[in-house]
Amino acid sequence: MPDEIEIIMPDKGEVFDIELEEDLLEANRRIAEENKQLLEKHRIRAIDVMGSVGSGKTTLIEKLIGLLKDKYRIAVFGGDVTTTIDAERLRRSGAKTLQINTGKECHLDANLVRKALSKIDLNDIDLLFIENVGNLICPAEFPLGTDTRVVVISVTEGPYTPLKHPYIFMEADVAVINKIDLAEAMGVDVDELEAKIKKVSPDVVVVRASCKTGEGVEKVAKVLGLL
């Protein structure tokens, strides 16, 4: 028996393969899970609001704040590529607001949210809205650690949004069909639009609203378990 264990090592100049099996998207999921635990620990309800540019995300959040500000201490993280236009609007509606500018990225990620969470006093709030960057593609792939995800679409986007972007509806718990007051002018059948959402994501709860007039906003709050 040899008294030393032989170790096989590659020589200099030799080719060497490393099997890594590492998921690059996993890092975000891990941080999202940490965010979730942190929010749960502080008993904060957190809602990720996703949707296209101009679908009505900011208006929905504004109206929800108006409805809920006496019941909850509310904070909003506004995600945008640049500018603070939305954050300014939301601040005026009476919530603590923090702007997250992604710079070049098309979505918020869990790490940016973790940074934002470290900038506010978590004992001071019990409801957090996170307005994602206006985009229907990337946010679906990057969970942030919220307990609920809402997607806002508007009839002005036409009738095909759910079929073209099924993933975001699959990731969402609630889908708001916004601007229903314009459906007729747009020639969009809201029943059909709802059926398309249900087709790609049968479990999602659909609420019809006109955030501008306020119609349906209370229903959104109820569905989210906030009223």
Added chain:
Amino acid sequence: MHEFSVVSQLVERVVEEARKRDAKRVIEVELDVGQLSFLNPEQMRFAYEVLSKGTILENSRLTINTIEAHVRCKVCGFDGKPDYADDASYHISAPLFLCPICGSPVEVLEGKGCIIKRVRLEL
């Protein structure tokens, strides 16, 4: 749309691995990209070329394997490929996350990841 940030993470991770093993250069990086991820291989290659410049990955080969979607039905137990909504009005045929047999929602088992499978180094 987020190819650049994912590839920049990839380059960082491979540089770390190559350094750990005192490699002379990286020959090849093999990636498994799920069909259901939003990562476009063409854009990933472009980002790889740009981001690997000046690093130990420069001039290495990026191999991208597309991993087909694999779903399972929560109700009837169907196990296989999802159905696709074929409609001429879309650019892509979107996968339907409904069971092709019984129509119930399915869970995705494979096809969402972006996995570094293998890194080939010259030592």
